[in-house]
Amino acid sequence: MKKGLFLIGVLLLASCSGKPAQMLPSSQSSVIDWVDFVNWNDTTYTANYETNEMDKVWKTERVLGEVTYTLDGHAGANHTSKNGDAAYLPKGTKLYEIKGYDPAFRILANDKIYEVSEAGKAEKVEDFLDIEGKVNRVILQSEEDLSFIGEFSEVHTKEFIDELLLLPYEEAGRTTEGKRVFFGIELTDGSMTRSLYWPETGYINYGTTASERLKEIFEAEMKASNY
Known part of the structure; x- marks a missing residue:
């Protein structure tokens, strides 16, 4: 699975949000600074920084799945992401459907909104x-x-x-x-x-x-x- 549908846009928007620019790994990198993403159901989601700063309590519905592998500190530069992978979310973190939103668009994990950045089979x-x-x-x-x-x-x-x-x-x-x-x-x-x-x-x-x-x-x- 690719690591981000709108990767260029994700990096540009992240850099303009006051957050440290997060780069996907290169073969020359000794320390990998991953984009904050999670993969589920053949879809890649990235953290929506501005929305997560709203300090809003989001109502959730069913559990969709969970993180099965954390890349930070474990994966190398040539890692190919798959369902259940997350950049920073700990293994076992639950992924929730958000009330009022199709999970194809947004999901909740560790009290943070993750928004679609690669839309799978759309x-x-x-x-x-x-x-x-x-x-x-x-x-x-x-x-x-x-x-x-x-x-x-x-x-x-x-x-x-x-x-x-x-x-x-x-x-x-x-x-x-x-x-x-x-x-x-x-x-x-x-x-x-x-x-x-x-x-x-x-x-x-x-x-x-x-x-x-x-x-x-x-x-x-x-x-x-x-x-």
Whole structure:
């Protein structure tokens, strides 16, 4: 299993969140600084740092599984991750379904939210991005510190989400070149799911490529916010 669907985006967003940049291992590394992830049901989840700083108590449903292997301190640079692997969560840590969320999108482990970063067998974005009916607003954020830059109009927000969820999930052809645009989708419970958009290639860091209409919406909102 790959170690992260949206790895570039995960690292960029982590570095802008005030957390130490976490790198996947290279063959030259003597000390491995893993991305904080866990694998379950052929899906890779990474810690959602901003949401975990909300100090919110999340209600859980059933136990989905548990960590069977901790990479930190045990795995080498060439380790191939599999279901049950986690970067830092101790062996035996329970993985929980969160009330109100499809576990394809988010799960809870050790009182922390882990959000999908590689969507396994998904065919469309809606198969894992469980945000329909939960969106408060879409915002543009600074590349330097993720501070607020602008907010999509109400009309564009609805159209953007509807269009995004129907896009095909792509395991290949992820081209991340040129300028990058940081944006966040704020949900009604106050949490945020962040992503990146590359205007030059149209790639969106949810494993998909923007439709022509989504490109138009991005362009209009970026212009309105002087992004």
